[in-house]
Amino acid sequence: MVAPCAQRLPLRQSNLWTGNKFLLYIAVLRPFDINLRHLRALSDIVAQRSLSRAAETAGLSQSALTQGLRKIERKLGVLLFERHPDGVAPTAAGMALVDRAERAFAQLAAATRRFSFGGRRGSTSLERLMTATQLEAFLHFADAQGFAGAAAVSGLSQPAIHRAVRELEQVCSVRLAERRGRGMALTAAGHIMARGVRLAAAEIAAGISEVRGGPDEGARIAVGAMPLSRALVLPRALAHFVRGSPGSIVDIVEGSWRELVDPLLDGVIDMMVGALRNEAPAGVDQIPLFTDRLAIFGRKDHPLASGPVTLEDLRAQSWIVGPRGTPLRAHWEALFEGAPLPAVPVECGSVMVIRGLLMQSDLLTLLSPDQIALEVESSMLVPIGASLPERVRTIGLSIRSDWRPTPAQQRLIDLLHLASKETRLQENR
Numbered sequence: 001m002v003a004p005c006a007q008r009l010p011l012r013q014s015n016l017w018t019g020n021k022f023l024l025y026i027a028v029l030r031p032f033d034i035n036l037r038h039l040r041a042l043s044d045i046v047a048q049r050s051l052s053r054a055a056e057t058a059g060l061s062q063s064a065l066t067q068g069l070r071k072i073e074r075k076l077g078v079l080l081f082e083r084h085p086d087g088v089a090p091t092a093a094g095m096a097l098v099d100r101a102e103r104a105f106a107q108l109a110a111a112t113r114r115f116s117f118g119g120r121r122g123s124t125s126l127e128r129l130m131t132a133t134q135l136e137a138f139l140h141f142a143d144a145q146g147f148a149g150a151a152a153v154s155g156l157s158q159p160a161i162h163r164a165v166r167e168l169e170q171v172c173s174v175r176l177a178e179r180r181g182r183g184m185a186l187t188a189a190g191h192i193m194a195r196g197v198r199l200a201a202a203e204i205a206a207g208i209s210e211v212r213g214g215p216d217e218g219a220r221i222a223v224g225a226m227p228l229s230r231a232l233v234l235p236r237a238l239a240h241f242v243r244g245s246p247g248s249i250v251d252i253v254e255g256s257w258r259e260l261v262d263p264l265l266d267g268v269i270d271m272m273v274g275a276l277r278n279e280a281p282a283g284v285d286q287i288p289l290f291t292d293r294l295a296i297f298g299r300k301d302h303p304l305a306s307g308p309v310t311l312e313d314l315r316a317q318s319w320i321v322g323p324r325g326t327p328l329r330a331h332w333e334a335l336f337e338g339a340p341l342p343a344v345p346v347e348c349g350s351v352m353v354i355r356g357l358l359m360q361s362d363l364l365t366l367l368s369p370d371q372i373a374l375e376v377e378s379s380m381l382v383p384i385g386a387s388l389p390e391r392v393r394t395i396g397l398s399i400r401s402d403w404r405p406t407p408a409q410q411r412l413i414d415l416l417h418l419a420s421k422e423t424r425l426q427e428n429r
Contacts, residue, residue, distance in 0.1 A: 038068030100207025111196025137164030226274020
């Protein structure tokens with residue numbers, strides 16, 4: 001649920017307000033800047049439509065709940081509930097934040113269920129006992145793999161981080177970190193918990209973005225870029241995106257599918273763009289964008305650059321191809337129909353290295369025309385042999401199965417679809 005027209009609260013004098021237009025938004029708000037107990041209580045307010053009854057359900061005094069609600073509204077700069085003589089009613093912004101908060105706590109609950117007996121202590125869900133301070137400190141520790149590194153990054157003291165991590169372990173009744181050699185490392189339960197905390201933080205961050213969201217509201221999106229997407233499709237989509245969202249930031253994380261899939265599942269990146277797998281792993285959904293037709297390439301003066309080329313000619317050459325186990329390598333091996341494979345003196349997944357090596361040697365490779373479009377256009381590299389209509393692969397998006405994009409994230413997805421069509425039209429001219 002999105003709050004496109006959130007009712008703004010009056011800002012403090014330190015912020016600039018002219019008429020009905022925001023000239024300066026309130027300070028950047030991180031997910032764990034919001035008190036989790038107050039955030040959980042928002043669902044009770046929606047259900048009870050009364051602060052007094054919600055306070056009783058949440059185990060808070062009415063004054064504590066009222067103050068907590070006001071703090072959240074001030075931090076967000078929007079009104080979450082409208083007060084009436086007979087109770088309270090959620091605004092669109094309030095419903096949007098409640099929905100994201102419930103998704104966040106569901107992520108924490110799912111994590112604890114994987115390493116605890118039923119995920120409960122008595123009648124209380126473990127996630128209800130966790131604090132924002134504990135989760136933020138634990139996430140810093142998990143990212144840094146140590147107390148010293150976490151303290152340096154977060155600005156918190158080592159004792160404070162150590163205390164927060166140990167408190168979280170007590171809540172979960174399981175060791176989340178252990179000493180290995182001279183350093184600290186996450187246990188198996190710690191890795192599960194770290195993923196749950198990251199995904200919960202991503203949901204709360206999405207809620208903050210949606211609640212504050214307007215046409216000028218900035219967003220931060222992390223995109224995992226596999227080799228093919230970096231050439232035409234992703235740059236084209238980003239060019240469209242930044243023109244329409246000048247306040248947004250897109251983080252591009254380059255890597256292979258294997259390098260990016262765990263960050264995707266952890267919530268470190270929001271989506272991956274590149275070649276899809278024949279079977280997606282559990283927790284990953286794949287969305288096709290276009291079909292990519294592979295071709296063989298070599299330098300313009302390669303001995304096979306002119307004239308017909310047979311399969312035996314190709315088998316007699318030396319090649320540079322990607323690592324074993326990758327889809328592109330599988331397509332290359334399929335070229336030779338199970339016969340002995342040609343020599344592969346260089347295995348490499350870097351298109352930049354492949355391009356440079358092709359232009360300085362008689363090596364051949366199998367690539368998408370998109371990945372070397374500039375070199376082909378300038379005739380530095382040329383197609384070798386006939387086209388390969390059977391050598392195709394699907395390029396698309398990989399996302400988490402339970403992921404729900406924010407409006408900004410959805411806009412980028414829509415633009416990736418548009419860029420796919422535009423680049424295919426350009427290719428076929």
